Amino acid sequence: MTEQKPVQTTDPLKALYDYQSHTSDYIIETTNLCKTYEMGPVQVHAVQGVNLQVRRGEFLVILGVSGSGKSTLLHLLGALDQPTQGKVYVEGLDLSTLDHNKLADVRLRRVGFVFQFFNLMPQLTAQGNVELPLKFAEVPTASARGRARELLTRVGLGERREHIPSELSGGEQQRVAIARSLANNPRIILADEPTGNLDTKTGAEIIHLLRELNQTQGLTFVVVGHDQRLTTVADRVIEMQDGAFVSERKGGGEVTVQ
Amino acid sequence: MKFRNILGLSWANMRRRKTRTALTTLGIVVGIMAVVSIAALSGGFEAQITDQLMQGLDMDILTVMPGGGILGGGGLTSLNLNDTALIQNVTGVEATLPYSQTGTSVYNETGGTLDTRLVGLNFTDLEAVYGHKLQFAEGEYPGIGVNDSCMIGYLDDPIADVGDNITTEILVRVGMSFSFVNVSFIVSGVLDEAGQSGMLPLDRSVFVPLDTYQDLFNSENIDMILAKIDDPTQADAIADEIRDAFEDQVLVIVPSSIIDTVMSVFDIMEIFLLAIASIALLVAGISILNIMLVSVMERTREIGIMKAVGAKDRTILSQFLSEAVLLGVIGGAIGIITGWGLAYGMGLMLPLLFSGNFASGFTGSDGGGFGGFSGSSSFTLTPVLPIETIFIAIGFAILISVIFALYPARKAAKLDPVKALRYE
Missing domain, CATH: 3.40.50.300 (P-loop containing nucleotide triphosphate hydrolases)
Known part of the structure; x- marks a missing residue:
């Protein structure tokens, strides 16, 4: 498995950390x-x-x-x-x-959250769900796509990326949720x-x-x-x-x- | 979150509930359609009327009439030939044409008859003011000092040729009694078609020397004085000077002011109609408010999810607002297209409905009026939709959508993520 470097965007909290040290x-x-x-x-x-x-x-x-x-x-x-x-x-x-x-x-x-009921966005594909927090963090589209693909592969869902939650089993949905929780590298x-x-x-x-x-x-x-x-x-x-x-x-x- | 991504998510959400999205959009479509079609139709109507008036009115000719006075009271009750000099003295006035007219019937030697107007004027004045429009089909102006000759304006079917006699019956007042008098004139010239010519219709009129006219009616009065000016853009200033010369005791009609007056009536009508049409938009806005509130409730859990994975309040807010913007843009665009179509269709239908009475109402064939509009058979209405109106319509659609989406969007943004996640 190729390890893609997590995409770094400006973390607004970083300054606070440095300040508090x-x-x-x-x-x-x-x-x-x-x-x-x-x-x-x-x-x-x-x-x-x-x-x-x-x-x-x-x-x-x-x-x-x-x-x-x-x-x-x-x-x-x-x-x-x-x-x-x-x-x-x-x-x-x-x-x-x-x-x-x-x-x-x-x-x-x-932090990344994983829930009992998966809590995926029903209208988005597995890929779209993992990309969501990356988009919130304003990661460039191409990088977000690559990162989401890599995370889904890591949780064993490389082939099921384009399915929406209702087309996935419970275990698969939870894997998507785990991949999503890892998106911004918490x-x-x-x-x-x-x-x-x-x-x-x-x-x-x-x-x-x-x-x-x-x-x-x-x-x-x-x-x-x-x-x-x-x-x-x-x-x-x-x-x-x-x-x-x-x-x-x-x-x-x-x-x-x- | 980038705007493009917000839009993408909004689009996905709208596609998810196609029927509802379509119905909500329909509200906006109907509202915009109503507004646009009314704007386009009245725009077309205005263009049509302006066009007709511009053709019918000579922009370089002012009309001076008795009347005026402060607050419409007082003012001169009549004009006479001496008044011409006052007008002639105003800078910018090139020539003046005093005239009187009356409606009458004319008979030729073979018993043919024509309802027309008898106009008394000096032919040198006529040449000075309208010379560029006048072409003789045959003959020439009656000679100076000749008082038994006349000139006939263009007729489709000429009633008389040069050299023929025509007789007109006029009502003359002598003392307290009225009597009909038959007067004959020798035709010295027949004019070609002059087209529309503002206050004084050249076609279909019978012209006689002013002296003769005044003798016939036993009156020194003249009805109107036309003033030809050198620069139509200065019309208002020159009109003011003429009024000053008469101490505000006359009415001076500036051609463009006639257009302005007619247009202001149309504007009021248009605003009124648009106000009614806007109610449809208001209803559409309320339905957006309603649908969005339902949507926020249904999507409570999703909002919770988005917040749990790091969405800020403003991301949620812009999410819902961008859905409203999309509704506005799509509804507005469809509304403009269908509104244009509706206006076009009605433009084709309206003249059929009104061809009988509408157009003829403006075609003053006798005496007054604005010289008459072109024939009713050619009356069509092409809607006019300026690019500004299109932008205003789209802007309005978006504005309405956004205003009514603000409350639901704020509600969504302020949801407590923990409660939202527990929402079933």
């Missing part, structure tokens, strides 16, 4: 992170005082039942949602200091139950792909879910309950899954 061992860090929803008169504490440090290149799995706040946490880490209290640092950058546009830039260039991938909507075999393949990307590209992964197989490849496993961490252990650290 924050050096940390942790690629993601949170301090006393809280997220409270108002559901009518009831306050729902989705995330309560989470302190988290994620090392560069780590494959971290957060386990929890549905409603444990793990998805909300993931959204907070990926600048998709804003905390009620506490701070999130992504690659040293304090997200609370960023405005709407800069947060969009964080999502565009610093160092962090946040995955929300990536196998939750896949059969056992396909789920295993996706976990394998994520782990492989983690191992070969040095990408940091934060994966939330309740698929026990995730723990076999994880470097570290955190269990979450009612918006807070309840336990932490070393993961299986295996490179392949059965």
Whole structure:
């Protein structure tokens, strides 16, 4: 497989990084992170005082039942949602200091999202879906096309590029979503139950792909879910309950899954 | 995100819902079609009328009539020959032609009859003002001092030849009573066709010396004085000077002002019609608003996805606005083409409907009027659509689309990505 160099466009966040020159061992860090929803008169504490440090290149799995706040946490880490209290640092950058546009830039260039329901644009082909974030980043058309093709080949969908999501299987759609998350070469991938909507075999393949990307590209992964197989490849496993961490252990650290 | 890419995505979205896109576009099409066809038809109408007036009016001839005065009150009730000198003195006036006229019937020796107008004027004045238009079919002007000769304007079927006698019956007032008097003239000349000639129709008229005319009617008064000017572009200034010379007690008609007056009536009519047609555009705008709101709701999840992978608020906003622009451009373009087609079709139909009364209404064959328009049989209406109108129409289509898309687009841009992603 030929490795195409990721296309670099001007990163509006770079100046901020240089200015802050924050050096940390942790690629993601949170301090006393809280997220409270108002559901009518009831306050729902989705995330309560989470302190988290994620090392560069780590494959971290957060386990929890549905409603444990793990998805909300993931959204907070990926600048998709804003905390009620506490701070999130992504690659040293304090997200609370960023405005709407800069947060969009964080999502565009610093983190990649993979979702349980794939969340592909239904009217765009696989190729078009992967090109989308590249277009948002104003990558020249030819480069974007090449980069998307290369990413789709890397996730094993080289031949299915011109199909729209409804013509692809669940596993294939998730591969497209993974390729899309890699588009602007982020160092962090946040995955929300990536196998939750896949059969056992396909789920295993996706976990394998994520782990492989983690191992070969040095990408940091934060994966939330309740698929026990995730723990076999994880470097570290955190269990979450009612918006807070309840336990932490070393993961299986295996490179392949059965 | 680059504009081209935004447009590409918009196009993909519009293609995805072809029927809805087509129906939304249809609203714009109908609105623009109505506006364009009305603009094109009235444009054609204006061009037609202007053209006819320009032909019928000599731009270098001003008409001085009794009347005027402040706020239309007062003013002279009549003019006489001495007034000619006042006009002649104004700089820029080359020649003057005072005349009087009346509608009458003329009989020839064999009993043939013609409804016409009897015009009294001095033939030297006529030559000075209209000489370039006059050609004799036969004969010549009546000699100076000869008071029993006349000249006949062009007729398709001449009523008399040079040397023939013609008789006219005129109503004369003597004291308190009126009586018909028969007067005979010897024809000294017959004119060739002169075409349209503004206030004083040369064709179909019978001309007699002014002295004779005034004797017949026992009056020193003259109806009008035509003033030929050297520079038509100075018409308004010269007209002002003539008014000044008469202390504003006369009416001076500038040919271009007649056109302006007629045009201003058409403009008011056009604006009124366009205002009505614009309602169709407003309705189209509201349907865009409606469709876009539905579309934003349906695409909530997609908006969430776009935001999750890094789209900024303004990218979403421009996404929806560019769809509106595309709707406007496509609807506007189709609307202009169909509007033109409609105007063209109606241009062919209208003259058929109006040929009977419309055209003849302008063809004043007797006395007054503007000298009459050309025959009603040749009346056609070619719509006129200037390039500015096309751009304005497209611009308007886009403007309406964008204005009504602003609210839905903003709504889409402000969606909370987390909620949008959860939207089913």
